[in-house]
Amino acid sequence: MLGFGWDVRDLTSLPHAPKVEETGATFEENAALKALTISRIFTGLVLADDSGLEVDALGGAPGVRSARFAGPNADDAANRFLLIRKLTNLGGREFPAWFRCVMVLASQGELLGSFGGIIKGNVILEERGDSGFGYDSIFIPQGYTETFGELQPEIKNSLSHRGRALAKVLEFLRS
Secondary structure, three states: OOOOOOOOHHHOOOOOOOOOOOOOHHHHHHHHHHHHHHHHHOOOEEEEEEEEEEEHHHOOHHHHHHHOOOOOOHHHHHHHHOOOOHHOOOOOEEEEEEEEEEEEEEEOOOOEEEEEEEEEEEEEEOOOOOOOOOOOOHHEOOOOOOOOOOOHHHHHHHHOOHHHHHHHHHHHOOO
16 A cells, blocks of 8 residues: 555564554554554564444444454454344444554554545445455445455555555655
8 A cells, every 4th residue: 555665564574573462542542552562673665553343323333442342352253243233223324433543653663643544435245256355245435336355455455444544654655
């Protein structure tokens, strides 16, 4: 998603990196925990994110617990199943929702910046599409008729919450 000109590595390049528990109450707190922890053992810039789905009818849930919505060891399918079940009980066919992402940039244990992105849309009660992960197959972004799971990755990345947050990171790095 960054394009050319960047030397990007993930945590597999740091096999002895500590596992950082997402104990924060917000996306920003979780992203900062990860970025700051890893930046203390890695020379260079560290970018970490936390993101999730927030559904208006559920008061913003699953929110910061999106990956653990159905329990600590739940997989994406279990999380989607629980969300669909909760929404089915409310009546209706689609529900206003948004994906939120917060990226935190750190270096040598110092926070350099925090950057957020949101994409609004609707959650539907039937899964459609095989692309993506998490809640992609039940989220239709505003202005589209396809779910994130049906859209081509380039289109999804160009309008997603993560893509919007990353655009702000790139703007910061260029300035």
